[in-house]
Amino acid sequence: MDMTRPNAQRDSNVAEPALVPPVDVLENEAGITVKADLPGVSKESLSIRVDGETLAIEGQVSLGEAANLEAVYAEVRNAQYKRSFVLSRDLDTSRIDATMKNGVLTLTVPKLEQAKPRRIAVRAE
Amino acid sequence: MYASLTRFPGDMFADFEALQRQVEQLLGNRGWPSSIRAAERGAFPAINMGVTNDAIEIYAFAPGIDMGKLEVSVDRGVLTIAGERARDLPQESDKVSVYADERFSGSFRRAVSLPEDADSSRIEATYRDGILRMRVPKRESAKPRRIEVKD
Numbered sequence: 001m002d003m004t005r006p007n008a009q010r011d012s013n014v015a016e017p018a019l020v021p022p023v024d025v026l027e028n029e030a031g032i033t034v035k036a037d038l039p040g041v042s043k044e045s046l047s048i049r050v051d052g053e054t055l056a057i058e059g060q061v062s063l064g065e066a067a068n069l070e071a072v073y074a075e076v077r078n079a080q081y082k083r084s085f086v087l088s089r090d091l092d093t094s095r096i097d098a099t100m101k102n103g104v105l106t107l108t109v110p111k112l113e114q115a116k117p118r119r120i121a122v123r124a125e
Numbered sequence: 126m127y128a129s130l131t132r133f134p135g136d137m138f139a140d141f142e143a144l145q146r147q148v149e150q151l152l153g154n155r156g157w158p159s160s161i162r163a164a165e166r167g168a169f170p171a172i173n174m175g176v177t178n179d180a181i182e183i184y185a186f187a188p189g190i191d192m193g194k195l196e197v198s199v200d201r202g203v204l205t206i207a208g209e210r211a212r213d214l215p216q217e218s219d220k221v222s223v224y225a226d227e228r229f230s231g232s233f234r235r236a237v238s239l240p241e242d243a244d245s246s247r248i249e250a251t252y253r254d255g256i257l258r259m260r261v262p263k264r265e266s267a268k269p270r271r272i273e274v275k276d
Contacts, residue, residue, distance in 0.1 A: 038188065
């Protein structure tokens with residue numbers, strides 16, 4: 001039985017609603033770092049896709065639950081996380097690094113070499 | 126410059142949640158009985174609870190916790206989960222910009238009242254993929270059993 005859906009009404013025609021994981025996003029000179037809370041998502045059930053400038057994070061929750069479990073109380077009512085971001089052109093999407101630890105995803109998107117900050121010399125006329 | 130990265134598609138859901146909260150306040154959350162120890166929406170960690178024939182299973186969605194800072198205790202049938210989650214974000218400076226700060230940080234405490242048939246002396250807790258799973262066996266006498274029908 002699916003613990004995250006107490007009144008499991010499966011309807012294949014309707015897209016399964018997903019949870020929106022909370023994230024921290026920060027930028028420094030090297031690039032952008034995204035941290036997302038994805039409790040219950042293992043490395044294997046996580047998918048990170050880059051399509052053009054869109055970065056999509058999707059994860060399936062598995063609780064490792066016991067058989068014949070009957071939910072009595074549930075605050076998490078979906079078994080899937082989904083969130084996507086639009087990246088910008090100065091980021092190098094070919095070198096995205098992702099690590100998963102204790103249900104926290106850390107994604108780093110480096111900047112393209114030519115996009116890194118540089119000083120622009122001002123010439124005197 | 127990174128407006129595109131901070132304009133989250135999830136904002137629509139945030140608006141909806143705010144609306145739902147308002148409705149709940151207006152209606153006094155009627156028709157959806159909640160536990161007296163239930164916390165407000167979005168409390169950390171979120172908790173799911175279920176029962177099987179021989180145990181009560183409690184799942185706390187607590188990602189990124191240092192095991193040493195996680196404390197599970199039980200007192201008079203109330204299971205308490207407490208701990209602390211360190212803040213991951215550095216201080217903002219001219220070199221570092223923070224665009225989203227949604228993840229919980231700080232100390233937390235949540236309590237769950239266990240059913241009467243729970244044997245709180247034999248609680249097992251495991252932590253995997255950011256989920257703290259606690260299994261509380263039912264007392265032998267509370268387990269379902271088959272009763273033989275005699276002639």
